[in-house]
Amino acid sequence: MSKEKKEELKRERLSRRDFLKNAGIMTAGTAVGAGFLLSGCSQDAQGGTEAKPQAAEAKPWLPEKWDKETDVVVVGTGCGLAAAIEAKNAGADVIILEKNDWVGGLYKTAGGHAILGGTRIQKEAGMQDSLEDWFEDEMKASGYRGVPELIRTYVERGPELIEWMESMGFKWYPTVGNSSPEVHRVGRSHYPAANPDVYDAKPNSPMSFGLAWTTVWEKKLQEMGVPILFKHRMKKVYREPGGPVLGVSAETPEGTINIKARKGVILCTGTWTDNHRMAQAWDPRVVGPDCFGDGGTPADGTLFVDSAGDGHFAAAEVGAGFSDMSFTSYIYLFYGSRSYWGWEPPDFKTAAYYADGKGIPRPAAFFERVILVKNDGVRYINEMEGARKADPAKGEAGSINENPEWPYTAKYLSLPHPRNVWAIADSESAAALKWPIEDLKNPNPKKGLMFDPACIAIADSIPELAEKMGIPAAELEKTISRYNGFVGAGKDEDFGKTALFKIAKPPFYGLKASLIRHTQRNGVRVNTKSQVIEQADQLAGYSGKAVDESISIDQEKVIPHLYAAGELGNVMGWRRPHGSLGNYATVARIAGENAAKESSWE
Known part of the structure; x- marks a missing residue:
């Protein structure tokens, strides 16, 4: 300096x-009960130095004592590790x-x-x-x-x-x-x-x-x-x-x-993707039932990272x-799972224990073969919107169906709570999509694709499926019957979907949608x-006049x-x-x- x-x-x-002093905040008596400053230091066992306090004038912005001291404190062990290396090198x-017990x-x-x-x-x-x-x-x-x-x-x-x-x-x-x-x-x-x-x-x-x-x-x-x-x-x-x-x-x-x-x-x-209060402050649509952050397993409430x-x-x-x-953040809709990732057992070192999560894979064929119904058992969108990719001509960027302004995600976000959205397919479509049936029948919310029992329904009839999904059976039967009619006619009169497959052969599968907030x-x-x-x-420098001005971020x-x-x-x-x-x-x-x-x- x-x-x-x-x-x-x-x-x-x-x-x-x-x-x-002039405001009457500091007086001759403020040294009583005041904070402390360092008068000498000794090395402690955990790194840094342990401070010895000495009475001093009141400085309310200081703690009563410093328990450790160093040149640079780095908070966090993601990219913070890189910062620490360079600070030490210098x-x-x-x-x-680190708030967790792992790096x-x-x-x-x-x-x-x-x-x-x-x-x-x-x-x-x-x-x-x-x-x-x-x-x-x-x-x-x-x-x-x-x-x-x-x-x-x-x-x-x-x-x-x-x-x-x-x-x-x-x-x-x-x-x-x-x-x-x-x-x-x-x-x-x-x-x-x-x-x-x-x-x-x-x-x-x-x-x-x-x-x-x-x-x-x-x-x-x-x-x-x-x-x-x-x-x-x-x-x-x-x-x-x-x-x-x-x-x-x-x-x-x-x-x-x-x-x-x-x-x-x-x-x-x-x-802050795990903090629903902060997420709600920026976008009220991304919180509520079936909405989660990306730091843990909602099946048991575990937060591995706790991004608050x-x-x-x-x-x-x-x-x-x-x-x-x-x-x-990116807004993902996972089907059959509520978790972005997991680690079981959680040693956070062995890659083989890492769980990819994210539920059933969602290629374009997924959106061709399923229908998406909301809480009342009625379709609400052309499912193929979920397969649409970014169009550079429109200034779009990002991977499939992850941006909140795209129709697929925006329509979901517009639904009132409880949204209770499910993807429905029959056994023929499940086979064509190569769904892991045994894993769906025996879901493990901590391993593999992290299928969650709360997000999976399997039944031999539509009324039974509706009951398991918490959806009116009569409405769901009406929706599927109408959709199968579109398949026979070769035209979706409700949303104009062009890839059409019947939902007719049991068992029937329902995979519940969960919104995941990922990567702020x-x-x-x-x-x-x-x-x-x-x-x-x-x-600073604001003139109160109608002028066209700006400054470099490095001038602030x-x-x-x-x-x-x-x-x-x-x-x-x-x-x-x-x-x-x-x-x-x-x-x-x-x-x-x-x-x-x-x-x-x-």
Whole structure:
């Protein structure tokens, strides 16, 4: 920090103190029961240093004492691990906090691929790409609502991940795919290759998944001697009023502790998709009966990850602002399951125990062969809308039936509660679709496709099926009879569906739809250094006149010593297709580098 900057901070602190005195808040007696400052430190067993308190003047923004201290506190062990590595590489002492008793969070469970352009892997595969093309495609992917400076930073720094990850034992699969051809003009999907000597991979697969990323990072941090404090859930960020962030408090099995961060706090706490209250605040349609987050198994209430928005709330308390989170998340409709993923037994290390979840597969043929009925037993949509793919000409992006504005999902969201939507097929269609009948008859909500008994009905008659689904039998019989008439006539007079198959041969199958909130987009506003931006600064420089002005995100005032990365940040734009691990790792690395450069606030 420059001499001028230090003097400026000193003047600001003095002026704040004068204000408090003049307001009668600080008096000669405020030292009684006051907080404490550090007078000396001793090393403790868990990493960091244990502080010795000394009575001082009252500073209500400080805890009574600091239980530990370090240079940089990183919260979260998804992309937070990458931030911690870079902070340590830059010479900072680092402590990592993790609310679970295992490493990785949702990052570990991700599909594993990163969207990267202009890489060595592409060149080796004979592909031509440029950073400018990639930048243009990323802007398109966000609906042109991404912050150009942030996307430019990702594009310029992202390719570094190839060699950086390899230096820790990570292997890249030599074939580069294209998971989003509607927006990416060339293949940019880089996947982790199996590397059994370093990390696990799914059985009989040449590729790994998110587990590969977090495993190599965890091993690297062990080599570096960086402590990870498990079952430490960050609850609060401490900030001097108008000044820098000072540290955090965390809940532990032994009680609440306070950790001083001399240089910075990096929040990598992920999403809020499991928090129905926060989801409801942004989109009331995505909560209610049959609506779930992506962090656990509703069959028994287990939350593996507990994505509650901890970092969002803590950052907002100290003055951070949010970008546009109205996209909320990808909205999936699973049939026969209520879970996005699982791990049974939950050791979170063995890939063979990982459960893919997501219920019955949903290729185009699924929507051709089933009918979808709502709570009153009546069809409500042309089922083939569920098979529609993104149309680049309409500016659409994303995989099949996952975006809330598309007709298939929007129509579901428009239904009143209880929606109680079911996909219905007969035995001939079930056979044609190669449904795993024995698994449907004996559903296990913790393994494989995670079929859930609450979401499956099998019967030899339509009235019996209706009873099991909680739908009026007479209406369901009428709906199926009418639909079978359309099949015979070769024309769907209700919705114009063109692929028509009768529902006539028992047994009959009903698979209940569950809405799953997955992968939040946007979050706390940050700049290109991953510094969190001060919300109140939006009024600074406002002239009150009708003018056409804007400023760079890097010109906005930041909350000193506070950083954010991953799903908590807003590097992605309003929405973007999948393959986010590269984005999150890159901005986390940037956060770690810059936090380590900060001068101590002491």
